[in-house]
Amino acid sequence: MKTFxxxxxxxxIADVLMISVFGFITNLILMWFDLGTLASEGSMxxxxxxxxxxxxxxxxxxxxxxxxxxxxxxxxxxxxxxxxYLSCFIGLTAGMxxxxxxxxxxxxxxxxxxxxxxxxxxxxTGASMMLFRxxxxxxxxxxxxxxxxxxxxxxxxxxxxxxxxxxxTDIENxxxxxxxxxxxMLPVGLVDDDRSKLGSKILGVPVLGGTVDIPALCExxxxxxxxxxxxxxxxxxxxxxxxxxxxxQCKIKMVPYLSQLLFEDGGHPQLLNQVKDIHxxxxxxxxPITFSKEQTKEFIKDKVLMVTGGGGSIGSxxxxxxxxxxxxxxxxxxxYENNAYDIQQELILEYGDEVDFVTLIASVRDFEKMNxxxxxxxxxxxxxxAAHKHVPxxxxxxxxxxxxxxxxxxxxxxxxxxxxxxxxxxxxTDKAVNPTNVMGATKRCCEMIVQYMSQHAEKTDFVTTRFxxxxxxxxxxxxxxxxxIESGKPVTVTHPDIIRYFMTIPEAVSLVLQAGAxxxxxxxxxxxxxxxxxxxxxxxxxxxxxxxxxYRDVEIKFTGLRPGEKLFEELLMNEEGLKSTENKKIxxxxxxxxxxxxxxxxxxxxxxxxxxNNSEGVVQMLGKIVPTFxxxxxx
Numbered sequence: 001m002k003t004f005x006x007x008x009x010x011x012x013i014a015d016v017l018m019i020s021v022f023g024f025i026t027n028l029i030l031m032w033f034d035l036g037t038l039a040s041e042g043s044m045x046x047x048x049x050x051x052x053x054x055x056x057x058x059x060x061x062x063x064x065x066x067x068x069x070x071x072x073x074x075x076x077x078x079x080x081x082x083x084x085y086l087s088c089f090i091g092l093t094a095g096m097x098x099x100x101x102x103x104x105x106x107x108x109x110x111x112x113x114x115x116x117x118x119x120x121x122x123x124x125t126g127a128s129m130m131l132f133r134x135x136x137x138x139x140x141x142x143x144x145x146x147x148x149x150x151x152x153x154x155x156x157x158x159x160x161x162x163x164x165x166x167x168x169t170d171i172e173n174x175x176x177x178x179x180x181x182x183x184x185m186l187p188v189g190l191v192d193d194d195r196s197k198l199g200s201k202i203l204g205v206p207v208l209g210g211t212v213d214i215p216a217l218c219e220x221x222x223x224x225x226x227x228x229x230x231x232x233x234x235x236x237x238x239x240x241x242x243x244x245x246x247x248x249q250c251k252i253k254m255v256p257y258l259s260q261l262l263f264e265d266g267g268h269p270q271l272l273n274q275v276k277d278i279h280x281x282x283x284x285x286x287x288p289i290t291f292s293k294e295q296t297k298e299f300i301k302d303k304v305l306m307v308t309g310g311g312g313s314i315g316s317x318x319x320x321x322x323x324x325x326x327x328x329x330x331x332x333x334x335x336y337e338n339n340a341y342d343i344q345q346e347l348i349l350e351y352g353d354e355v356d357f358v359t360l361i362a363s364v365r366d367f368e369k370m371n372x373x374x375x376x377x378x379x380x381x382x383x384x385x386a387a388h389k390h391v392p393x394x395x396x397x398x399x400x401x402x403x404x405x406x407x408x409x410x411x412x413x414x415x416x417x418x419x420x421x422x423x424x425x426x427x428x429t430d431k432a433v434n435p436t437n438v439m440g441a442t443k444r445c446c447e448m449i450v451q452y453m454s455q456h457a458e459k460t461d462f463v464t465t466r467f468x469x470x471x472x473x474x475x476x477x478x479x480x481x482x483x484x485i486e487s488g489k490p491v492t493v494t495h496p497d498i499i500r501y502f503m504t505i506p507e508a509v510s511l512v513l514q515a516g517a518x519x520x521x522x523x524x525x526x527x528x529x530x531x532x533x534x535x536x537x538x539x540x541x542x543x544x545x546x547x548x549x550x551y552r553d554v555e556i557k558f559t560g561l562r563p564g565e566k567l568f569e570e571l572l573m574n575e576e577g578l579k580s581t582e583n584k585k586i587x588x589x590x591x592x593x594x595x596x597x598x599x600x601x602x603x604x605x606x607x608x609x610x611x612x613n614n615s616e617g618v619v620q621m622l623g624k625i626v627p628t629f630x631x632x633x634x635x
Contacts, residue, residue, distance in 0.1 A: 012064070014132055019063055022124035023056040058102055063095030063125075070094070071199065092126055152184045156214070156223045156250070158241060159230035160192035160200075160207045163255055167229050168203045188221050211241050218248040229255045246544035296510075299381075299517035300325040303422075306379035307332055308364050308412060309386030311339025313470065314427060317509040318383050319343060319357075329356040331377050333370075333386070335363045364408035367415075374415045382416050383512060384409060384426045387443070391431070394439040395563040398618045402610040405442035406449070410603070413453045413462065420459045425516045426450045428466045428524070430501060436632040437563070441622040444629070445603075447524065452594045454522035463519035465512045466589075467527045468501030477535060481542050490555035491539045498567050499532040511586065518581060524589040563632070599625070 070091035155171075157164050171185050189208035192198075197207045208217055217223065226245050233241070245252050300322055307322070309315040310332030316339070322330055334340040344359040351357075358377065362369045364386045387405050388394055394401040409426060416424040428447050431440030447464050454462040469477075484491045503511075507527070515525040540550040548554050561567070579588050602625045609617035623629045 015067065015129060016060055016064065018125055018128045018132065019060050020056050022128060023059050025124065055103055059096070059099045062098040062102065063092060066095035066098065067091035088129060089126070092129065096125070152186050153225040153251075154188050154221065154223050155185045155225045155227060156188060156208075156218060156221070157190045157205070158192075158211065158214070158226060158228045158245075159233075160190045160194070160197045160202055161230070163229040163231055164190055165202055167227065167255065168205060172203070185225065185227075188223060189217065191217065211244060214241075214244045215247045218250050223248070223250050226250045226252045227255070228252065231255050243541070246541050248544075249548075295517045296513045297325045299513070300327050302326065302328050303380045304329045304377060305331065305381045305383065306373075306377070307383045307385060308334075308408075309384075310334050310359075311336055311341075311343050312385060313505055314508060314512075315383070315385040316343040316346075317505045318385060318512060319347065321506070321509050321513060323347065323351055323355050323357075327355065329358065329377070331373070331379055332357060332359045333362050333364070333373065334359075335361065335386070337361050363404075364412055365403055367411045370411055370415055374419045378419060380422045381516060382412060382421050382424045383516070384412050384424065386412075387427070387446075389429070389439060391437050391439050392562045394442070395437060398438040398615050398622070399610045399613050401438050401442045402445075402606060402618050402622070405439070406445045406603070407607060407610070409446040410449050413449055416462075417453060417457055417460050422459075423461045423463065423516050423519055424450070424453070425512055425519065426462075426464050427512060428464050430466060430468045432466065434628045434630065435626060436630055438619065438622065438631075441626050441629045441631075444626045445606075445622070448594055448599060448625070449603075451522055451524075451592065452596055452599055455594060455596065457521065461519045461521040463515055463521065464524045465515045466524055467503055467508050467511060470503060470505050470508050477538065478542070481539055485543060485546050485548070485554055490557040491543065492557050492559050493535050493539055494559055494561050495567060496536050496558055498535045498561075500535060501532050502538075503527065514583065514586060518583075518586075526587045526589055 067088065068091070070087045157167060168187055171187060174185070187205045189206050190202060191209050191211055191214060192207055193210045195210070198209065200207050208221075214226070218226070226248065228238075228241065228245070230238075230241075242252070305322055305327050307315050307318050307330065310319050311334035315332075315334070319330055319332055332340060332343060340359050340361060344357065347355070347357050360373060362373060364370060364384075386408060388401050413424060413426075415421075426446055428443050429440065431437065432443040432447055433440075435441040435444055447466075450462045450464050453460070481491050511525065511527045515523070518525070536556065539556055543550045543554045543556075546554075550556060581588060602621065606618065606621040606625065609621055619631060623631065
């Protein structure tokens with residue numbers, strides 16, 4: 001049902017007055033040229049008031065009806081645009097034609113005057129109505145936005161359901177608080193794919209169209225902010241709608257997924273406080289993966305845990321999440337003192353003395369140093385995240401990849417067994433599957449070492465976690481793309497068709513923790529990461545999120561595949577089976593039997609080549625240890 005506010009009532013009254021005034025003027029002109037029937041007999045200047053009243057009343061009745069039906073009064077003045085002027089034009093045309101036809105049929109206009117009457121009345125009334133709307137819009141917008149902060153944001157809300165209602169209520173309440181920056185949001189309209197909602201209003205804000213109309217509406221209504229307010233949206237629809245949003249130059253904010261919303265005691269969420277900036281991971285097309293916190297808490301509580309590489313992207317997030325589950329002590333080991341210092345200070349600021357953190361500078365290559373650490377702190381759980389991971393750099397220094405990744409892992413795994421560690425969790429990568437580069441081959445060696453240790457370990461459960469690229473980690477494409485965009489330089493992508501599996505850092509770490517809780521020894525845990533993402537699409541969407549147009553404002557330059565790089569990654573080797581777990585997003589690759597004697601002999605030879613800094617010998621030996629290693633230099 002349509003409702004009318006004061007401004008719309010004023011608009012209707014103005015239309016009635018204009019029809020009446022210009023109806024009177026038109027008839028005076030007709031009388032002057034002796035074309036009308038409104039003059040009293042015997043005097044052209046004597047007006048036949050009864051006929052004039054009838055003519056104007058008929059015009060008002062028909063025109064008001066057709067203007068109303070055409071939707072002229074369904075819009076706010078400040079939203080008047082081409083569509084609204086068109087509806088006014090259609091309504092007035094129809095109303096005038098019906099009026100003239102009716103009056104001519106009943107003889108209120110003589111035979112010579114209907115066409116002239118129609119033209120004059122139509123021109124006068126139409127022009128005045130359009131001009132009135134134009135200046136009324138300018139006046140209303142000025143009044144509405146007078147006194148607002150200069151950076152007010154014209155906002156389009158996606159979704160016209162309960163979330164939108166709550167959001168609009170929160171925005172209205174925020175306006176009452178001058179210190180609340182959200183009070184500068186100016187809701188201009190909503191979009192929803194439920195066509196029955198088109199033209200309706202929520203708290204006075206109209207539904208302007210469907211999601212396909214987002215780019216056009218943003219341009220037409222000068223939108224600067226889009227708020228995605230469909231928390232229960234499917235992954236497929238979310239990706240489709242966000243792709244449409246990314247075609248605009250608007251800033252985009254998100255209402256979290258339904259599963260992530262925080263509710264007050266009364267059961268109603270304060271949505272405005274939970275609206276967040278869109279991140280690139282929102283375009284992955286799937287809901288963030290969550291795991292059983294109870295199982296993880298039971299696994300970590302009151303234990304001493306060690307994280308090697310604890311200052312890195314994965315290692316530091318591991319430490320953050322571990323700290324939430326009441327460990328007895330957390331040992332952070334890293335060779336890079338700057339990263340170690342940063343995470344140490346962050347944890348001190350966050351937890352103070354609540355959690356016992358020990359930060360140590362040490363290399364996993366140094367067996368004797370690591371032995372002293374194990375002897376002193378006696379960790380019960382070890383997360384091994386220390387590794388060289390940059391593919392191109394490891395191609396030029398393969399011996400360093402072997403020293404750090406392969407034998408660093410061997411050192412920590414042996415110490416874990418020697419000191420009776422309960423669980424050893426090694427972090428691997430999809431690049432270990434059918435590797436084409438040195439880094440991937442070294443990580444496959446690490447997986448084989450972990451499986452070898454598992455085959456004869458009595459006290460320690462050895463397990464591997466394998467996942468794809470981690471968004472936002474050191475060296476990942478997103479930070480690189482951001483630096484390139486912000487510095488005004490072209491975004492570099494190696495190949496237009498390259499695709500990758502992606503996950504967020506919290507997802508990766510949740511997998512590691514869950515794997516540790518579930519591990520019984522020897523498993524390779526694999527995360528179902530959804531569909532792979534085209535890197536070119538990722539770059540294009542990130543450019544749009546900066547309010548720029550790909551290939552026009554920011555160039556995308558294709559540089560060619562790097563040494564050892566392949567177009568797509570795999571998560572399982574051909575010989576590995578796949579079985580499900582209690583978590584539908586986690587799978588386990590079956591154990592592959594390792595020939596211990598053969599592996600140890602080849603590792604000894606590999607160590608000799610690495611210690612001699614023999615790059616060629618290292619690569620050849622990696623090929624013997626990892627039969628699926630197909631080294632590609634891409635030269």
